[in-house]
Amino acid sequence: MLTVLGGLAEFERELIRARTGEGRKRAKERGVRFGRPRKMTPHQRQEALQRLAAGETQADVARSYNVDATTGRQAVGRSLFPWRRKRGRLPMKRPRPVTRYVLF
Numbered sequence: 001m002l003t004v005l006g007g008l009a010e011f012e013r014e015l016i017r018a019r020t021g022e023g024r025k026r027a028k029e030r031g032v033r034f035g036r037p038r039k040m041t042p043h044q045r046q047e048a049l050q051r052l053a054a055g056e057t058q059a060d061v062a063r064s065y066n067v068d069a070t071t072g073r074q075a076v077g078r079s080l081f082p083w084r085r086k087r088g089r090l091p092m093k094r095p096r097p098v099t100r101y102v103l104f
Helices: 002-030 042-053 058-064 069-076
Strands: none
Touching: 042 058, 042 069, 058 069
């Protein structure tokens, strides 16, 4: 009995996935954007770039647009901030010498 109910539940789940996929496909064709909306408009990003080029600090620019400084950096692009490390592995550091303490 439980096997039959499990099979029906699995079949129903497949139908739901198919309908959801079709709905997403139709929405994409209409031009709907998925995901979280952007915090800054393209116009605001351009203004932020100009203000940074004029010498304002990142924190001040971000504060004026009511966003976090990290959001501001991501919004204007990483090319302006070459000191930020790209994602990936950290460089290898030399291992420190091991100091052993012997208790008598």
